[in-house]
Amino acid sequence: RRSTTRMSDQMAATFNQRTLDTAALEDLEDILIMADLGTDVATKVCANLAADKFDKTVTDLEIKVALAETISDIMTPLETPFVLGLARPQVILFVGVNGSGKTTTLGKIAKRFGDQGQKVLICAADTFRAAAVEQLTVWGERAGAPVMSGKPGADAASLVYDAMNRARDEDYDILMIDTAGRLQNRTELMDELAKIIRVIEKTDPSAPHHSVLVLDATVGQNALLQVEAFKQTANVSGLIMTKLDGTAKGGVLVALSDKYKLPIHFIGIGEGIDDLETFSAPVFAAALSGVADAVSRK
């Protein structure tokens, strides 16, 4: 697991054979903080570890395994495959802050559904950013799905309205809607998103069937505010974290899991169309805690 090697190296350096005392726990807490878990969750995870291991002599691997277990326990209930419901068309909405990876991730998932024989329509509801439509059009071609777009600056909600009707009239299985990036504290932009959702609900009260918040792995504690706001406006039903192929470890996902308990569907591990993995709590936990590296080195 490339993304977490450094954390595991730090673990190895810190815990060779030592007593799990207060100093050791502090070191461990530091490592978790450096992975963006945030101080509260890092403290909590350490406290859980201390509960049954305090003052025992432990090895590097033992502590990694215990840490992985603690993190995995928090996240396993949230490990949720991306499953389509029965209603047709299934409406899947992608939301998130600017540059988090919405468009790319939508393209990757469209390809998966296309490969499964689903008939997919893509709606380019980012009518704002320069060349957003052109970018999504390339992804549509790669995934083999048509892309519906409007004029630059057009009203995103009315485009979504047209897409909803077309998806229904032309018997699409899935309608995937890409939205413009927006920071959650920009009220006027969040209102625009609320309007898009109202239009979707009006056409099909059961939609959107999935409202996916796309998060960048490099993000820090602001992710908590992002989830809070997008949950409120877009009724987020699940999370995807991108860019876990870089040096960032995405530890804030643990904090989010602890607080919001939202399903986690996928992780993004590159810019290619296949660089998407189903989220697995034990794998993520093993990577974050360094167990994965310790085992593969043996």
Added chain:
Amino acid sequence: MFEALGDRLTGVFDTLTGRGALSERDVDAAMREIRKALLEADVALPVVKDFVAKVRTETVGEKVIRAVKPGQQVVKIVNDALIQMLGGTLSDDDADMAAVRKSAELNLNAKPPVVILMAGLQGSGKTTTTGKLALFLKDRAKKKVMLASLDTNRPAAMEQLGMLAEKSGAGFLPIIKDQSPTEITTRALKEAAKGGYDVLFLDTAGRTTINEELMADVIAVARIAKPTETLLVADALTGQDAVETARRFNDALPLTGLVLTRIDGDGRGGAALSMKAVTGLPIKFLGTGEKLDGLEAFDAERLAGRILGQGDVVALVEKA
């Protein structure tokens, strides 16, 4: 959710008012609050540790002990230290203030076309910032600016920059398919010179620092282009990874400055401090929106207040 440092410290010091002297325990408690506030603001842990050590020495001094409201006094110490670490100055001296302003300016002191190379992680805001800076130089400095996209990776990246060139009134290097970033660089240098441009922006593809192939690409571009400015464009919402990313880009490229984008968000922006601390580079600009006028000159005082979750720290302390 995120409590301002002032409020945290008021709690710690409340019991102290009237007692006069700070014990070792009081200072420890204050330092813990400072550490937590900075971590919640996403300042990287190693930077937090250095910072707290520095502030502790000042806090055990006379001033705080005598202060009527030691909490506010400590906030001021922290605030001043932050301003200095962010590259600002506490001095009112004209020469000092001018020096600070100058460090945040773009250096265009070279034979035209002056080359400015833009680098950073995927989605950090490089292309948008390129458009913003083009508009800024054209309007404020009356420069003739050309934009060239070396992003052969992201779908429609070149079209995106082309549209921003049009919007900002800058020239744009025509797209020729299947050229490599270094080939485009050579062509851009030639065309910018031929067209009599003052400034040439090279917008690169986003890359993670552990992608050796892509890092080698941008290093090769820098070698050919010999940029006068190489700006690392980073997201102000970045967490602890800021240190690693800044260090790795700084090791690979001749960086001259930092740009923090999405400062219009409600993130605390601690990444700015982390990146400044590990690279020593000046923060030159802040991105304040998606539009091309969403650009601000860097202001250390404002950012310090933001990291601490305090509006106007000076006013607060005067009240104290």
